[in-house]
Amino acid sequence: MKILTVIGARPQFVKSAVFSKCCxxxxxxxxxxxxxxxxxxxxxxxxxEDLGCPPPKYIFDGLSRSPQLMIGxxxxxxxxxxxxxxxxxxxxxGDTTSTLAAALYANKSGISLLHIEAGLRxxxxxxxxxxxxxxxxxxxxxxxxxxxxAFKNIQSENLKGxxxxxxDVMLDAIRVFDSSFRYDGPYSDxxxxxxxxxxxETLKRRERLAELLDYVFEEAKGRQILFPIHPNTKxxxxxxxxxxxxxxxxxxxxxxxxxxxxKLCHSVYTDSGGMxxxxxxxxxxxxxxxxxxxxxxxxxxGWNRLWKEKYLTKVDDNPxxxxxxxxxxxxxxx
Amino acid sequence: MKILTVIGARPQFVKSAVFSKCCxxxxxxxxxxxxxxxxxxxxxxxxxEDLGCPPPKYIFDGLSRSPQLMIGxxxxxxxxxxxxxxxxxxxxxGDTTSTLAAALYANKSGISLLHIEAGLRxxxxxxxxxxxxxxxxxxxxxxxxxxxxAFKNIQSENLKGxxxxxxDVMLDAIRVFDSSFRYDGPYSDxxxxxxxxxxxETLKRRERLAELLDYVFEEAKGRQILFPIHPNTKxxxxxxxxxxxxxxxxxxxxxxxxxxxxKLCHSVYTDSGGMxxxxxxxxxxxxxxxxxxxxxxxxxxGWNRLWKEKYLTKVDDNPxxxxxxxxxxxxxxx
Numbered sequence: 001m002k003i004l005t006v007i008g009a010r011p012q013f014v015k016s017a018v019f020s021k022c023c024x025x026x027x028x029x030x031x032x033x034x035x036x037x038x039x040x041x042x043x044x045x046x047x048x049e050d051l052g053c054p055p056p057k058y059i060f061d062g063l064s065r066s067p068q069l070m071i072g073x074x075x076x077x078x079x080x081x082x083x084x085x086x087x088x089x090x091x092x093x094g095d096t097t098s099t100l101a102a103a104l105y106a107n108k109s110g111i112s113l114l115h116i117e118a119g120l121r122x123x124x125x126x127x128x129x130x131x132x133x134x135x136x137x138x139x140x141x142x143x144x145x146x147x148x149x150a151f152k153n154i155q156s157e158n159l160k161g162x163x164x165x166x167x168d169v170m171l172d173a174i175r176v177f178d179s180s181f182r183y184d185g186p187y188s189d190x191x192x193x194x195x196x197x198x199x200x201e202t203l204k205r206r207e208r209l210a211e212l213l214d215y216v217f218e219e220a221k222g223r224q225i226l227f228p229i230h231p232n233t234k235x236x237x238x239x240x241x242x243x244x245x246x247x248x249x250x251x252x253x254x255x256x257x258x259x260x261x262x263k264l265c266h267s268v269y270t271d272s273g274g275m276x277x278x279x280x281x282x283x284x285x286x287x288x289x290x291x292x293x294x295x296x297x298x299x300x301x302g303w304n305r306l307w308k309e310k311y312l313t314k315v316d317d318n319p320x321x322x323x324x325x326x327x328x329x330x331x332x333x334x
Numbered sequence: 335m336k337i338l339t340v341i342g343a344r345p346q347f348v349k350s351a352v353f354s355k356c357c358x359x360x361x362x363x364x365x366x367x368x369x370x371x372x373x374x375x376x377x378x379x380x381x382x383e384d385l386g387c388p389p390p391k392y393i394f395d396g397l398s399r400s401p402q403l404m405i406g407x408x409x410x411x412x413x414x415x416x417x418x419x420x421x422x423x424x425x426x427x428g429d430t431t432s433t434l435a436a437a438l439y440a441n442k443s444g445i446s447l448l449h450i451e452a453g454l455r456x457x458x459x460x461x462x463x464x465x466x467x468x469x470x471x472x473x474x475x476x477x478x479x480x481x482x483x484a485f486k487n488i489q490s491e492n493l494k495g496x497x498x499x500x501x502d503v504m505l506d507a508i509r510v511f512d513s514s515f516r517y518d519g520p521y522s523d524x525x526x527x528x529x530x531x532x533x534x535e536t537l538k539r540r541e542r543l544a545e546l547l548d549y550v551f552e553e554a555k556g557r558q559i560l561f562p563i564h565p566n567t568k569x570x571x572x573x574x575x576x577x578x579x580x581x582x583x584x585x586x587x588x589x590x591x592x593x594x595x596x597k598l599c600h601s602v603y604t605d606s607g608g609m610x611x612x613x614x615x616x617x618x619x620x621x622x623x624x625x626x627x628x629x630x631x632x633x634x635x636g637w638n639r640l641w642k643e644k645y646l647t648k649v650d651d652n653p654x655x656x657x658x659x660x661x662x663x664x665x666x667x668x
Binding site for chain 2 (some may be wrong): 066067068069071072073074075076078079097104105107108109123125128131134135138139157158160
């Protein structure tokens with residue numbers, strides 16, 4: 001059994017690292033391809049080093065920046081890798097352009113497709129990710145869902161693939177890499193608020209971005225706000241002439257440092273999907289700066305709320321499994 | 335309002351021709367792109383000439399034969415056309431690789447997407463078309479369904495696009511082009527049986543293909559069987575060493591000639607989707623050489639049955655509209 005894992009965007013790297021570690025530890029043959037979708041070496045490859053994992057065997061370069069061209073380029077470049085590696089499975093995570101491109105490639109070339117993080121739905125049609133995940137789930141042979149609600153979504157859609165609720169591989173990562181998490185500044189407060197914003201629907205209108213920033217500042221009630229800023233968000237703030245002096249703006253953090261910061265922070269304000277869960281894994285309150293979330297369980301548990309909605313009430317439960325999702329996935333494939 | 339119509343496979347050409355005629359007759363601006371997916375000039379462009387329509391403005395060449403490469407190439411080539419034509423809408427038909435490629439392009443580049451023949455479902459996961467149509471419907475802004483059942487499928491799926499049951503554009507083609515339909519041989523019987531086979535799931539195993547051919551021969555009970563043979567079907571018959579001497583094998587027919595033949599034939603045996611409906615439009619009994627069909631209405635009406643199933647009972651009704659689907663589509667866009 002040989003698995004070809006295709007990743008491309010930053011949030012996929014840690015998932016891939018913990019999946020690869022599980023493959024290695026349990027004697028499975030896996031090869032990783034990095035499509036180059038997120039191409040900043042500082043923001044992408046360092047994580048493998050930080051986590052003590054080898055970097056991807058293949059890294060594509062020269063990818064177009066527009067998704068309508070990127071999809072075809074990734075499929076073209078995958079052809080060569082597949083011809084040489086001859087995998088039994090293609091494995092993908094989440095809902096990025098790279099995810100969809102690899103899914104289309106697998107389906108059209110008849111290679112069995114594993115989708116990890118299957119079944120998430122927002123029904124927000126302004127998010128490119130929503131189309132990616134719906135199409136990817138249609139094309140998948142194995143749908144590995146992180147939660148019961150994702151599993152139920154798949155069951156209601158009458159798709160080809162077999163669905164399994166294996167738990168969330170991001171929880172695997174927290175379990176496996178916990179001892180290496182460390183934040184070493186800069187900050188002054190002992191328990192700051194953490195703010196992250198990066199989604200296209202957050203950034204595409206000045207009013208929306210400015211309203212969210214004002215909201216977070218008011219909610220913080222004087223507490224320090226640490227704002228590791230995504231390059232694209234920074235670019236938009238400059239373009240919109242938005243003053244960020246109320247925030248402690250810092251460079252983007254590595255996964256290791258961000259997890260360290262989440263461990264010591266007071267609470268989290270974010271439009272990220274993954275960070276909502278990471279806040280929960282560290283049992284920190286999270287306020288989601290979007291109008292809906294794929295992670296409804298966290299709302300139900302009271303650890304997360306949508307901005308401007310009611311206050312948090314925290315329940316002690318974990319819908320994301322036991323941190324052994326990768327092992328379950330590999331056992332199912334045997 | 336400018337519409338860019340993207341076609342690529344033979345069954346799409348007549349739909350495109352009748353849609354273009356309606357755009358022209360009603361003063362709408364439409365440009366047609368032919369992706370070159372079906373690249374045999376005899377089998378593709380002649381239809382426009384036969385129907386008195388101009389050929390596509392753009393024809394891509396040099397496309398790969400494998401769908402996993404073709405998708406990206408079509409998207410790449412579309413970029414140039416879109417940059418020069420600047421359409422408000424991209425319009426696609428059916429469920430081919432070209433359909434999906436154009437749908438992905440429109441979605442990723444933010445151009446409003448019209449899908450004509452939306453909502454068809456077979457849930458046969460061996461058909462590449464099933465994945466194409468499901469993904470395409472997810473990506474569409476306007477879902478123009480040919481029947482009420484297709485419309486109900488879309489309604490049950492909670493998709494982004496607005497769905498409309500406008501009737502079937504293939505019926506428009508029958509209405510608009512009827513006077514030019516003519517079959518001029520070769521045949522001897524006055525009302526022969528017509529046989530067509532071309533689908534990959536029909537051809538991929540020798541046993542399946544041979545079983546279907548034996549079945550049709552027995553059912554014909556001595557009646558002449560006219561078999562316009564698809565090049566790929568011919569290739570497979572040679573490879574499998576299947577004897578076709580029991581059939582009157584002829585070259586593929588143009589649309590005009592095929593419609594003429596359907597008008598005068600006794601009945602139709604086919605694995606084609608479109609021909610099931612065309613047989614009905616000419617009120618000829620059809621036996622579908624597959625294990626399921628997207629056109630369940632024809633089964634319900636008794637004009638069509640799946641091979642080896644019960645006999646036909648014909649009801650006088652028409653679920654495909656009134657032959658003015660194109661006009662309804664354009665009125666909705668206004």
